[in-house]
Amino acid sequence: MSPTRERPPSHPTDPWAVPVPVSPSGFTALHASHAGCAVQVDLGRIGSFGFSARPEHEAELLYADLQTNADVNISHRLGSGRAGFYSGKYLKGVGRTLLAANWHHPTDRYHSSGHLLPSAAAREYLVSRYLEELGAGDALVPCEGLLLAPLPPEAERYVESSFSGRDPSQLALADRRLQAISVKPAGFARLSNFAWAFSQWRGGAPFVVQLFLRMARYLGDSSQPEVRPGDVTPETLAERLEGALERLVHHFERYFQAGVYWGSFHNNFTADGRFLDLETPIVFGGPFIGIVAARGKLPESVDLAGSRTFVGCEVLECLRQLRTFLAFLIDRLEWLGRKDWNGGELERRFLWDTAEALRARFPPAHWLHDVGALGEKLTVALTATLALPRKATAELSALVDAQCRVMLNLEPRHTGTVRLVPVEMPLANPEPTFQVVVGVPRFLEGLVGQTRAGRTFNEALGLVDGAENVATALHGLREAEACLRGSAREPGRCQTPRSA
Numbered sequence: 001m002s003p004t005r006e007r008p009p010s011h012p013t014d015p016w017a018v019p020v021p022v023s024p025s026g027f028t029a030l031h032a033s034h035a036g037c038a039v040q041v042d043l044g045r046i047g048s049f050g051f052s053a054r055p056e057h058e059a060e061l062l063y064a065d066l067q068t069n070a071d072v073n074i075s076h077r078l079g080s081g082r083a084g085f086y087s088g089k090y091l092k093g094v095g096r097t098l099l100a101a102n103w104h105h106p107t108d109r110y111h112s113s114g115h116l117l118p119s120a121a122a123r124e125y126l127v128s129r130y131l132e133e134l135g136a137g138d139a140l141v142p143c144e145g146l147l148l149a150p151l152p153p154e155a156e157r158y159v160e161s162s163f164s165g166r167d168p169s170q171l172a173l174a175d176r177r178l179q180a181i182s183v184k185p186a187g188f189a190r191l192s193n194f195a196w197a198f199s200q201w202r203g204g205a206p207f208v209v210q211l212f213l214r215m216a217r218y219l220g221d222s223s224q225p226e227v228r229p230g231d232v233t234p235e236t237l238a239e240r241l242e243g244a245l246e247r248l249v250h251h252f253e254r255y256f257q258a259g260v261y262w263g264s265f266h267n268n269f270t271a272d273g274r275f276l277d278l279e280t281p282i283v284f285g286g287p288f289i290g291i292v293a294a295r296g297k298l299p300e301s302v303d304l305a306g307s308r309t310f311v312g313c314e315v316l317e318c319l320r321q322l323r324t325f326l327a328f329l330i331d332r333l334e335w336l337g338r339k340d341w342n343g344g345e346l347e348r349r350f351l352w353d354t355a356e357a358l359r360a361r362f363p364p365a366h367w368l369h370d371v372g373a374l375g376e377k378l379t380v381a382l383t384a385t386l387a388l389p390r391k392a393t394a395e396l397s398a399l400v401d402a403q404c405r406v407m408l409n410l411e412p413r414h415t416g417t418v419r420l421v422p423v424e425m426p427l428a429n430p431e432p433t434f435q436v437v438v439g440v441p442r443f444l445e446g447l448v449g450q451t452r453a454g455r456t457f458n459e460a461l462g463l464v465d466g467a468e469n470v471a472t473a474l475h476g477l478r479e480a481e482a483c484l485r486g487s488a489r490e491p492g493r494c495q496t497p498r499s500a
Helices: 032-037 118-133 155-161 173-177 191-199 205-219 234-258 315-339 345-361 371-386 390-407 452-465 470-485
Strands: 017-024 039-041 061-065 083-086 089-092 145-150 178-185 291-294 301-303 417-423 436-441
Touching (some): 032 089, 032 145, 032 178, 118 145, 118 178, 118 452, 155 173, 173 178, 173 452, 191 205, 191 315, 205 345, 234 315
Antiparallel strands (some): 017 039, 083 089, 089 178, 301 417
16 A cells, blocks of 8 residues: 655645735734734735845745636636635635735625635634544645734724625624634645646646646545656546545535535635635534525425525535536647647647546546436435435435436436425524525425534534634634534533623
């Protein structure tokens, strides 16, 4: 068996890495080991002209990553507009990077602000601890810690305006008073990083070697041996992409078993199959299949041919993105294999052979393309966890088949509606001011629901929302973490602290 290795660090020479100057900030770390992460973007240090800017030391630079999605992109979001790699960590909430070209976009105020809400950072941190307690911490890029700072008084109105159409009075006190930086380990890439690199093709042997070496490394996981330049072949790349695909599906099975639904899926997972953007989880605490809706908007039934995603089938959201990326990659490789005038015959042959290796690894009969095989794979995973009676299993199979066909743009075989039964359960807001309710298919009534662990998690989030200063919020986080471990008090007895 090959020895395990640490994940490769995200490197400043990644073709999608953009250096951004930073300077020390007044953030306070939850964990003393993250004190060095108290930085914020300082674009003024670039200088107006090249001859006026002083050179920056490596320790003063954060690297934001350029991204292009193969399916859809949001106007003027060029990549990580509020995050980047710094000193071996991935920091989010450090301010506007050079990639926040949406900084003046009136309808994208939160994502263009450089800001991370403390409630979002708390969710990232606590859901990471929750999954680690269940032995599933390796299924995501965990939030290892966070830093907090007072929000400037004039910023409260800006934060309120970021959630237009919602009741600003419902905004948590912590989100009115504080701002956050979340800390995650580096050593990952997104598929959108690869898509950017292939869209901004430079050509030539050095670029080809470095790009494909990085792809092979970032598609693998820590259990696989280190990849060296001589190991990178078309077949290796295709094999590693399939391994990442299988890993992604397996991780979603583990989220399902743990009762964690991430809420937002576009471009929010890594190339190696882990979930990355952890801001908007809903935690049921155990297997759950149903519909999430805004309070007061839960439908009585759902059309099988409709576009609503059922909790339990959300992996299809990511598989649809992966299918699109694969089609883009094969098409791009074939085009470059014919038209890369900057490359030699050897490089063009490698590109063409890689496209052929991907086609061979992912033929039409592969479960990623075969909707019947995909539906069966997903149904087996869900029913193995739920142990349903035969009739409910048959109805779930029809539901999954319809979800697969809708998500993959095929006409559903099954028509009709699924009746929903509302389920009362305490759920913390997955994002500010957004209150949710849930319903389950009638054929699963009494078979899925919220567990005691799920209730404890949702109560624990309340220990942070009411904080109005850094000290109170950090204390609340420690109390919430203790609740999840079960060491401070019995589950169900977490209490929201009063403001200090």
